[in-house]
Amino acid sequence: MSETRELPLVEAIQEAYRLEMERDQSVIMVGQDIAGGIFPHTKGLVEQFGTDRIVDTPLAEIGMYGTAFGAAMEGYRPIVDFMFAGFFLNAASPILAQTAQFRFIHGSQMSLPMVITGACGAGMRLGNEHAMLVHNMIAQVPGIKVCMPSTPYDAKGLMLAAIRDPNPVAFIWHLGTMMDRGPVPEGDYEVPLGVAEVKREGSDVTLVANGFQYKNAVAVADKLAGDISVEIVDPRSISPLDIDTILRSLEKTNRLVIVDESWDSRSTASQIAAEVVDVGFDLLDAPVKRVCIPDIPLPGGHMEPYVAPNPDAIEAAVRDVCR
Amino acid sequence: MSETRELPLVEAIQEAYRLEMERDQSVIMVGQDIAGGIFPHTKGLVEQFGTDRIVDTPLAEIGMYGTAFGAAMEGYRPIVDFMFAGFFLNAASPILAQTAQFRFIHGSQMSLPMVITGACGAGMRLGNEHAMLVHNMIAQVPGIKVCMPSTPYDAKGLMLAAIRDPNPVAFIWHLGTMMDRGPVPEGDYEVPLGVAEVKREGSDVTLVANGFQYKNAVAVADKLAGDISVEIVDPRSISPLDIDTILRSLEKTNRLVIVDESWDSRSTASQIAAEVVDVGFDLLDAPVKRVCIPDIPLPGGHMEPYVAPNPDAIEAAVRDVCR
Amino acid sequence: MALGKKQMALLYHNLVRADHFDKMMMNRIMQGKLLGFYHPGDGAMAAGVGASTFLGENDILNPHHRAHGMGYHVGRGTDIGRYLAEHTGKVDGCCGGRSSFHWSFPEQKVYGASGFIGWHFCPVVGWGWASKQKGEQMVLMASGDGSYGQGAAHEAMLFAMNWKLPIVFFCENNGMAIHSTAADMHPMPDISSLAQGYGMPAVVVDGQDVFAVAETVIAARKHALAGKGPTFVEAKTLRLREHDVGTPDLARAEPREAKYLEALKQRDPVVLATRRVLDEKVLTQKQIDQIYQEAKEEVARVEQFADDSPVAQPSIEELQAGVYA
Amino acid sequence: MALGKKQMALLYHNLVRADHFDKMMMNRIMQGKLLGFYHPGDGAMAAGVGASTFLGENDILNPHHRAHGMGYHVGRGTDIGRYLAEHTGKVDGCCGGRSSFHWSFPEQKVYGASGFIGWHFCPVVGWGWASKQKGEQMVLMASGDGSYGQGAAHEAMLFAMNWKLPIVFFCENNGMAIHSTAADMHPMPDISSLAQGYGMPAVVVDGQDVFAVAETVIAARKHALAGKGPTFVEAKTLRLREHDVGTPDLARAEPREAKYLEALKQRDPVVLATRRVLDEKVLTQKQIDQIYQEAKEEVARVEQFADDSPVAQPSIEELQAGVYA
Ligand SMILES: Cc1ncc(C[n+]2csc(CCOP(=O)(O)OP(=O)(O)O)c2C)c(N)n1
Ligand SMILES: Cc1ncc(C[n+]2csc(CCOP(=O)(O)OP(=O)(O)O)c2C)c(N)n1
Numbered sequence A, B: 001m002s003e004t005r006e007l008p009l010v011e012a013i014q015e016a017y018r019l020e021m022e023r024d025q026s027v028i029m030v031g032q033d034i035a036g037g038i039f040p041h042t043k044g045l046v047e048q049f050g051t052d053r054i055v056d057t058p059l060a061e062i063g064m065y066g067t068a069f070g071a072a073m074e075g076y077r078p079i080v081d082f083m084f085a086g087f088f089l090n091a092a093s094p095i096l097a098q099t100a101q102f103r104f105i106h107g108s109q110m111s112l113p114m115v116i117t118g119a120c121g122a123g124m125r126l127g128n129e130h131a132m133l134v135h136n137m138i139a140q141v142p143g144i145k146v147c148m149p150s151t152p153y154d155a156k157g158l159m160l161a162a163i164r165d166p167n168p169v170a171f172i173w174h175l176g177t178m179m180d181r182g183p184v185p186e187g188d189y190e191v192p193l194g195v196a197e198v199k200r201e202g203s204d205v206t207l208v209a210n211g212f213q214y215k216n217a218v219a220v221a222d223k224l225a226g227d228i229s230v231e232i233v234d235p236r237s238i239s240p241l242d243i244d245t246i247l248r249s250l251e252k253t254n255r256l257v258i259v260d261e262s263w264d265s266r267s268t269a270s271q272i273a274a275e276v277v278d279v280g281f282d283l284l285d286a287p288v289k290r291v292c293i294p295d296i297p298l299p300g301g302h303m304e305p306y307v308a309p310n311p312d313a314i315e316a317a318v319r320d321v322c323r
Numbered sequence C, D: 001m002a003l004g005k006k007q008m009a010l011l012y013h014n015l016v017r018a019d020h021f022d023k024m025m026m027n028r029i030m031q032g033k034l035l036g037f038y039h040p041g042d043g044a045m046a047a048g049v050g051a052s053t054f055l056g057e058n059d060i061l062n063p064h065h066r067a068h069g070m071g072y073h074v075g076r077g078t079d080i081g082r083y084l085a086e087h088t089g090k091v092d093g094c095c096g097g098r099s100s101f102h103w104s105f106p107e108q109k110v111y112g113a114s115g116f117i118g119w120h121f122c123p124v125v126g127w128g129w130a131s132k133q134k135g136e137q138m139v140l141m142a143s144g145d146g147s148y149g150q151g152a153a154h155e156a157m158l159f160a161m162n163w164k165l166p167i168v169f170f171c172e173n174n175g176m177a178i179h180s181t182a183a184d185m186h187p188m189p190d191i192s193s194l195a196q197g198y199g200m201p202a203v204v205v206d207g208q209d210v211f212a213v214a215e216t217v218i219a220a221r222k223h224a225l226a227g228k229g230p231t232f233v234e235a236k237t238l239r240l241r242e243h244d245v246g247t248p249d250l251a252r253a254e255p256r257e258a259k260y261l262e263a264l265k266q267r268d269p270v271v272l273a274t275r276r277v278l279d280e281k282v283l284t285q286k287q288i289d290q291i292y293q294e295a296k297e298e299v300a301r302v303e304q305f306a307d308d309s310p311v312a313q314p315s316i317e318e319l320q321a322g323v324y325a
């Protein structure tokens, strides 16, 4: 790890690709129109690595995913890019049924080192299918790790960790963070999977948030500073989930609000709340609040700003538990 | 509603099909090998209703589902049977992305009256894919209702309600309940969707359980009777979830254990716990315990009895919160 | 069967209208007056018009996403004002302003849209099944060449041929899918070769010729209504511009050649159709001028309607009430 | 290219062994000495043996689910004792007793199984892609006629032909899928007609003739290794018994006709092969008797191994440790 510059998150992801593809010849990328590039994370890669390693496929998510899935069994380390993460649903069966169980059900003989990636998130007014937050759909199933970066630093470090992990890892990134700039060291470093980070210390309430919502959490913490002292925990990975870091924070604050840009129902927010009311029951001085997308398909039009979690909703929840 | 006899659950389901197909010519069934019958719920239907209404399809879940999905737009009320419920994953995209959002995203003009059904559950030693519990995968997504019966009575009544509901309803049934016998009235009746039932009154602890696990809950309640008084709430529907009935029970017991034959992660058990620790925080005198499948692919072999929720695990959790 | 002059005039009229609507949409997205994205149909508006203008009222129509279905909307007569209102997030939008870009005209059997390419290969089976049961209706399902990569396309074609469903698989083959070229996506020169696997009749037609497309679809529709099953109609067309406005116009990772694009422009379907209606004396120049004038006015009315409609921002409670019937 | 006598003898030997293993599995499921289900291969064991016996060590092999792949396991030489131990939930099972019925011999490039029919159409693309990159290896992917209903089959064939991947799509067409007949599932007499849609070479071979199957696959493999791309090999076979032991043997909702089944029995591949090896003096009756004797002993050894292995009931913690590498 050497120099640190400011980079947009999407370039931090690309830097991880380049670093690891240079270092490890078995790393390949598979996707649709990744050579030309849909989002800038793949721009220019084909010039450096050629079409044997930057593999464009026909418009067919099962075949596309299969290129990666089968190659992983043959010793490659594929990164498979679904463009918009919601399109993973076209390959839900091989991902959620086959990939997730593959190692375990076959006696833990094989490992499948793969990264499954795609962009999503409210804010571009494209409607439910393009915005669709899929992290919790994948995290429901054991056998695939899931992470979502909040900062360019984490994006590069998590991506490096994801590519090197011997397991399938879903790396989901939020379109609303794509152009966020932040410090990114030039060299090699990993942000470990399965480890949350206290991104801001505080004493009155623990606020859990990641991805685009991390920015909203910071805005709310800034606004409330002086009044309410907010500790922000970024889970970074949501599966496996680092509940211990959250519990440690709760020991200090005894109050918990979880922001999860996802339908509320069976979300990471609900999972955290459930685990806390089991193993952390005595730590709680107030109800645990979840700030999520209400259980409606995410509308496009002009409705995202108030349907998706937003600073007002987060502030209200924080004030509520700190009454 | 007239005579009540004892019927196995699978015949209660079939009775609902027959009743409603006789009453409403727009009801059709679509599936693979349903004319010959894989499970007895479809046996003999083709003789009565013919191949225009009992529609066998090639081995292709998207086309099969599409037969129902498209027909629903054209005024039919299809029941689409996935045989083993996990096979729904082959049509996850049209179900979870398209069907779930269809009404809402198109301005609530249309309704899609469909029943999506399939069998699942631990106990047959077929391994992860055949046993796969999919109710929480579907319930994560708003726009499709989800129910799972525990008794033959509920099976018939919920199925009748599901067929008549103007929305897509997933009716998931557990193979371990298939041959359970119980009283089933002969005539027409509905068990309303979205309404839980207190199936056994008690005062010390609320035990939530459905499907096959309802039987385990009863066994534990029986065993503990005299020592601990267990109130059993059967959610019947898990989406929409009737949290009010659970909260009302908690007002009495102040203790909660939730059994959900599903991976723990982002389960209905977690969702109930999360909702309770938000809106029912003051009702809780003890940690909320979840009894689920640990987050491992469900193994076949000889491992189901101790990996899936079982009376010992339930009893331990109940005793734990009642200490 | 050759088209009559009235039919040709109607096709021409619809083509000019569709072309105007496409240009309106392009202008608006560039001016920031449209939500989401726009996939221009410029130079390729004939196929949709030809395919949809002579469908029956009961036929189910699934427009292609390119040009956001403008050719098909015009052919079917759906309310483009309400579609534009939708595309601008207004209360008069055909989806209540919730969708950004979907159409939904169920009373006219245009059942909705999706951002998942190839989504329609699933319900088309049921549309076809129901149509066969009811009789006297069929399905025109349009999509692009890229969409035939999807496995669901296979299931749809298999079921359609197995059950002899009244479906026309209408493919606008423009030889591109975003940056992918025909050669990247399909091993055979014609995408309709796929039909051979099922013994399904296939026809290749010049998609730049609105009249030829209409004739082909009329014949395929007749075949379908006669109980003879599906037809694959491949309309060879082109893509003049980038995939969607603002995305670079690449073939794989290289910009598409200016010379090549220039050649494509020579096949403009409006120019071709104008020549033909004048040559065959279907319309006079004066009538054509009139058609252009009316199209311009229609576009202005449609824009006015959408722009006058208030922004749709219903409450969360109102939205929740819309999830279940 | 005609097979040599040694090759024919090996095929015959493998066929007899595979047939014995199939009968052993059938007996065991009826005796309650097998977990889950068993899909008998009785009368249809030649195709798998013929397809797999002459593959190279580096070739990737995906066995068909019928007969739980016994013909392929024998051809590849995977450890059937460990597979039976798996099928009985024992610690020596090839999946640690976790799967009930999956195989997994990754060191022999038999990468695992699934209860989802057609699951392999997804990874086969990557198996083929990797094989092409590496050279000198190919993929033999077996499955049934029913599995070709899956959309994923289309994506696999499309990618394979587009990229000229070294894959043999080997289809055991027994004309049935549970209770569905060929006519219910496919509009054409040959399932390999599907290959035409991609311009993929297709061969139909008598699946009851172990020698013919082997010759066909050897040729298709050579074609693949020469960089010429995939081949669809359709082995016409039959299903003598019910889909899986215990399920009624129906065609749609009617029992299959006894007379029809009786006729099928005349095509028993072991009988056919025996006649041929005797006629062509590949083996003597004495050698054949010897092969039968050895097969019986091998089955006994395999059963002994599996039965001696302890039941696998690892703790939850041990299982949890097996989810992630
Ligand atoms: C399931 C899915 N995969 C990928 C995309 C991204 N995408 C949008 S349009 C498109 C190309 C479509 O090509 P084609 O069907 O030929 O239509 P055209 O745009 O050329 O008219 C792609 C790949 C998508 N929207 N949905
Ligand atoms: C995705 C999926 N759908 C349905 C089934 C149920 N099923 C098991 S075997 C089978 C028939 C398979 O037919 P085919 O591929 O022809 O092989 P065969 O059994 O005839 O050898 C079916 C429908 C399944 N296991 N997986």
Ligand SMILES: [Mg+2]
Pocket: C144, C145, C146, C172, C173, C174, C175, C176, C177
């Ligand atoms: Mg195209």
Ligand SMILES: [Mg+2]
Pocket: D144, D145, D146, D172, D173, D174, D175, D176, D177
């Ligand atoms: Mg078969």
